[in-house]
Amino acid sequence: MATITRVLQVSTGSLSLPGGNIPFWGFADALRVIPQLPGPIIEATAGDRILIFLMRNFFRPIGEPISILFPGQENVLVRKIPGGPFILEPVKPQYSSGKIISFTNFLDELQDLIIEYSFIARKAGIYLYESGTNPEKQIQMGLYGIIIIRPPGYNNPGHPNFKTAYGTDTNSFFDVEKILVLSEIDSVMHNDVLPNVYYDMLKFKPDNWVINGRSFPDTVNEDNNSSQPYGSQINCRVGQRVLLRIVNAGLQNHTLNLGGFVGLVVAEDSFPLKTSTLDATYEKTSLTLGSGQRMDIIITPNASGEYYLFDRGYHHLVNNDHFPGGMMTKINVSS
Amino acid sequence: MPVIDLWAKDGYLSTPDGNSIYFWGFSKSETGPAQLPGPHIVARQGETININLYNTLTEPVSISFSGQSGIMADGQPVQPQYTDGKLLSFFNHAEPGGMVSYTFTPSFPGTFIYESGTNPHKQVPMGLYGGMVVRPADYNPDAREFKTAYGAGTDTEYDREYLLITWEIDPDMHQAVEEGKPYQVSKFLPRYWTLNGRCAPDTMLMDGLDYLPHQPYGSMIMGQPGEKILMRYIGAGIENHPLHPHGTHTRVVAVDGRLLRNENVDLSFKRFTVLVGAGQTYDQIYQWDDLGYTTQNPIPTILPNLRNMGVGDAGWTMWSGSPYLGVKGDIPVGVVSYNEFGEYYFMLHSHEELQITNWGEFPGGMMTMVAIYPSLSPAVGILE
Amino acid sequence: MATVIKRFGATDGWVSMPDGTDHYIFGFVDISVVPENQIFQYRGKATLLAPLLDVYEGDEVYLTLTNLGFPNRPDLDDTHTIHWHGFPNQIPLWDGVPEASISVPVGRDFTYYYQPLDPGTYIHHCHFEPVEHIQMGMVGPVTVRPKLEKELGLKFAYNDENTAYDREGLIFLTELDPRPHHLVANVQEFDWTEYSPEYWLINGRSYPDTVKPANDQSMPQQPFSALVEAYQGEKVLLRFVNIGFQQHCLQIPGVPLKVVGLDAQQLRGYNGEDISYWRDVIYIAAGQTMDVIFTAPRAGIYPLYNRNLNKNTIAGTEFGGMVTEIRVSPKP
CATH class of the missing domain: 2.60.40.420 (Cupredoxins -  blue copper proteins)
Structure with missing residues (x-):
């Protein structure tokens, strides 16, 4: 070890x-x-x-x-x-x-x-x-x-x-693995916070919705050396097993739609659902994650094309109140 | 091949407190009213269906069918649509005045949502959504063994079925869209919460009322003791809603149109409150068994003089005045009872209780009743 | 099987928060052993939470509700009910929904009868104008203990030896928006669509009050402690209840949690499959209950708090709210 x-x-x-x-x-x-x-x-x-x-x-x-x-x-x-x-x-x-x-x-x-x-x-x-x-x-x-x-x-x-x-x-x-860390950002709070001064969380009102620290369309950009280094676009081929590792780091609950795909939930909070005594894996098309929760999901795309994985809380698919934006990324399936 | 036409158009929905709210919805025909939710689509596993979307609105509209695969639009696999390199729709859309034709073959039975995939932050809260039920391939309503949600042998037989779709309304957003003004979704603040597009008490009215032309679906759940009542929940709003039926638990047998069963391992579970997640569906069996009290086997407590009790404080009551099913007792003068057959009523409502108000006034909102009748026509509780 | 005779009075009262503010509540008070000629002394003494109803599977429970009125709002003649939330196969007479049976006016009594057959964690609450009466505080816990406890002389959550435990704690979640409490105290109306709580409570208290002992003299109307104490290695059953109007996510970092029951049903599949599961976070919606067992880890103090971290506040002024402590002592 x-x-x-x-x-x-x-x-x-x-x-x-x-x-x-x-x-x-x-x-x-x-x-x-x-x-x-x-x-x-x-x-x-x-x-x-x-x-x-x-x-x-x-x-x-x-x-x-x-x-x-x-x-x-x-x-x-x-x-x-x-x-x-x-x-x-x-x-x-x-x-x-x-x-x-x-x-x-x-x-x-x-x-x-x-x-x-x-x-x-x-x-x-x-x-x-x-x-x-x-x-x-x-x-x-x-x-x-x-x-x-x-x-x-x-x-x-x-x-x-x-x-x-x-x-x-x-x-x-899995063949392809992608980590998707969900969160929300309150830009007013970020500008107003002072060290060692209690911030009034009753004022918490996020206005940015991010995956891996980025909002769409930045989510589909490659990994880089910026302060938001991790992209979240998923590139795979038809028939591959794609493991989505979804983590809700935000303070709020979020619901991800898996781009229209049916996903197999294989673990929740890092406890695998299939054990030696029971196969408790189950299928979902959208998943609601409470704050701090994690889910591991396998999707197996059966047709090539572009798909969007997005927050089904549709009001989170905006930047500055305009669609498209926010908590959304792309799945590129090649044949 | 079954062909379904859906016309995206606008209209005005009614709330019980007298409000009239502009909305966008799907209609069954060119001349019919926009409806909320959209027309129920009932399909069959393995049978290809064709859905033609005609758009009479001023912006593009599309339909997403989460959980279905192999969806074709005008003969080609559906793909996201862009304008000037910017995402506009998750799927092929119909331009204003135009149409798009979707074709797919549902490979699994279950309960699904269909909803707009274009400007969904606006179009779904404006009302462009509906429910879709896919019957199992072996479905046969005339044979008990084959009147199931998920196929023979899946322990999903039922006697009656109901679809309940949750949604919420921010009137400011609807007004802004009506007046063509910008609306900030970040200010989304619902004032009404609906089941099948209606707020209580309208939820408890029957289907197809003349004076609710845009809201054709009631939400009263009706059945008999011991029956298996299939409740199909769909979350069409952008919020999650905890629905709590009184009377007894429901057994959740499927989520998002997928049976909770792996080969012989059953994963269904009972709950008294199901959190209906945004964009998600829950199929449940509600089976209320009587406690066995009758006039011959009376309750172990004494029914007080009802004139000393609160009866009908809301201006009406859904109680017969008797503890016993099918029996009508004496209720105080002035109280209006609706229990013609001595039936029982159990409330079904969101437990985020502010949601059972109409703009803050109880009773209202996301609430209906489960009615248990001593006997009920088999024609009640059929989804078509 | 025993006969349980209980009597709850419905009335009003005041609760205090750690910032020194007091808030008007509606609620229940246990008057089961109070002589009839003294029950009016309990007017204004509602508690948050309402009294625990703690019974065994198969017991015959006669619960009388007496409407004692609101001494702080003598103009208000609201009726009340008791709704046993989640009771299977209930009949309307005892279900406590005023629109579907009866409610209890001021000065009147009504006796509810229950013979619970399914062990687990339930809720009781008033169902008269529930948005107001629940937010105002008319909520309390119900536990139904399994027969197996009596048969084996040990503690179990359900009739299954896999649900054995040594100690139990109640984690009963509500929120408090001071505006409706203030308006109701001052004979004014609140628009419930503007609901926006400022206090988040476990067992009717905000941290650090949550860890004070039960029946603490400083909070006579908030008798329930939320402090959980155990010896290392003991099995601890936490009964989570959410009867607020929001969804909550509770966690105890470093302590894996086994969920054995939901909504007073043991997690068993159609064929008896053991479908209990493990979680790091307990995500619970309004109107749900969860039975969770953990093994007390090495000695120390483990905070239990809401991962919706913005809710761990005392009206936006300092850390507190939906937080408590698990205190584990070394094996004796």
């Missing part, structure tokens, strides 16, 4: 949206200049230890305490340099005056240089990592990212788990 080590920095940056550029807070790999939305994808194999060193960016700090929470992971450990604890100990919520101020241990701007989180990637699946400190503000500002945990043997042709999301006999074999 390997140890996957990542150094993540948190800094302020700029997002390009149809209405113009707005500030955001994002994660970045240590050597990267600008932060990104979503944060860098972290990939590991079930059984690996994941070590994440979190630092603030000294040139463009966000100006508040930062932390990472790992929903879906158990027994996460933490230590801090130089503030301590010095040896890894279980994460715990942080209190002030008897009330939670952070869901997990955080990096204190004044006292700490590095906070280290560590856990065993216990089971295959797709997970969020996200801020655990002022999360209503920091997650909306952009502090979320994806962890993919592969089953052992995933990379070995001939291994029964080869190119499966959850291992052999889980009906999760």
Whole structure:
């Protein structure tokens, strides 16, 4: 079992949206200049230890305490340099005056240089990592990212788990994989947020609807080195098994229509539906995901052409109130 | 090959509080009224159908058939449509004054939505949607074993069936479209919520009323004790709605027109509230079994003097005055009872309770009743 | 099988939020053991949540509703009902829908009778003008315990040993929009289509009040704690209820959740298949209940909160709202 080590920095940056550029807070790999939305994808194999060193960016700090929470992971450990604890100990919520101020241990701007989180990637699946400190503000500002945990043997042709999301006999074999991280952005909030000042979330009113941090038509552009590096166009051939890994990182619920295709739901919240005792996979044409939920879906296009995968909450298919835009991307099926 | 004509046109829908709201809808014919929801399409598994869309509106209109494959438009596979490189429609559309002809062969039985695939942020909230039911290939309403939602042997037999389509109305949007003014969908704020295009109490009226020419479908669910009542829910709005039937649970047997069953493994489940997701469908069996009380086997509590009780506080009551099915009791003077046969009524409504109002006034909105009759004609609860 | 005799009074009262604000409510108060000549002392003492109705499968339940009136709104003579939300095969007389049977005027009594046969987590609430009476607070929990508990002397959610648990907690979700509460207190009307809550509650309280003990002296009309305590390794049953007007997404990071029941039905297929499932997030709509079992992990404190993070606020002024804590102690 390997140890996957990542150094993540948190800094302020700029997002390009149809209405113009707005500030955001994002994660970045240590050597990267600008932060990104979503944060860098972290990939590991079930059984690996994941070590994440979190630092603030000294040139463009966000100006508040930062932390990472790992929903879906158990027994996460933490230590801090130089503030301590010095040896890894279980994460715990942080209190002030008897009330939670952070869901997990955080990096204190004044006292700490590095906070280290560590856990065993216990089971295959797709997970969020996200801020655990002022999360209503920091997650909306952009502090979320994806962890993919592969089953052992995933990379070995001939291994029964080869190119499966959850291992052999889980009906999760795929030819093409696409991660689709759903969220919404409130541009007014992004412009108004101040560090260490409570933001009135009753005013939360998103006006941008994004997949992988981009709104349509930017969603169909290729991956690049911008602050929104991940495209979401799906390119495949007729008959291929396309695994859509849909993650709702937003604060609201979203309903994706699978471009008219019937999808096979193979896992929810990274629990495979087909087990040794029961095949509970089922088919859907649209899926509603609650905030924080994940679904793995296989579609198998049977005809070439262009298809659109879109938020069935049609009012989210706009940029500046004009269709087309928002939470939508394209599936290109070639013969 | 069955041929269905749908004409996209405009009209005015009525709400019980006296409002008249401009909308876009599908009509069965050139001269018929636009209707909300669009005409029910009833197809058969494996049988090719042809749907001709005639567009009398001022912008292009298309129809998407989620869950169907191999859809052809004017003889070619459907494709997204662009204007100046910008996406206009998810599928081939009919230009204003024009038409497009769709053909496909449903390969699975079930309940589906059909809806506009052009400017859907506007056209679907304006009313361009309807329900489609695909009968299983072996469907035969005259043989119990073959009167099923998903085919013989799938445990989806039913006695009666009903289609309930949810939707919501923001009158400001409809008015802006009527007046040709820009509308910001970000300001979408519904004031009415509908079942089959009507707000309560109109939902409980019968089908095809002269004074609701654009809203032909009622939503009263009627059946007998012990019957299997198939309820097909479709979410046509852009919001999710939790529908809660009183009386008993429903068993959800299929979602999005797909049976919840893998070979011999049954995945159906019972719920007392089903969240009807936007663009999604839910087929359920509602079976109300009597608790067994009759005048010979009386209830274990004493019925109080009804003059001391609240009866008909809403101005009307849907209670007969008796605890027993099929029996009419005495109700206080001045209360109007509608229970001609001593039938029972169970409310079915959205549990986001603000949605059972008409612009804030209860009762209204996304609410109807399930009526259990001591005996009921087999001609009731047929979907055509 | 026992005979359970209960009496709930319908009346009004006030609840407090952590920001020091007080809000007018309608609600129920348990007067089961109050002598008849003293019941009027309970006017104005409605609680949020309404009293728990906690019974066994097969019990015969006689629940009398007494309308005590609203001392803070003597002009308002609303009738009330009790609707046992989700009771299978109910008859209209006991279903509590005023339009489909009867309701209880001020000063009157009515006795509902139930013999629940299906264990699980239910809700009771008033169904008179439900948008108003539910939002005003006339909502409470119902648990029906399975026969198997009595047979084996252990705790189960359903009649299945796979649903065994050691401890249980209630996670009963509602929202509070202060505007209608204020308007109703001041004899004015509210346009319900403008509903926009500012407080999100578990068991009638907003965090940090959620973790205060039950029957805390500071909140006499909010007696239900939402603090969940367990020893490491114990099985904990959480009964999730949503009787607000919104959908909610609850999570406990680091704790996988096994959903064993929905809407007071064990998750079993048509042929008895075990279709219980695991989740990291509990997505629950208005009018639904879910029975969830988890194994208490290593000792520590685990926050339970709404992943619709904008709802974890106290009227937009500070962190709070739909949040509580799971406190796990080392094995004794």
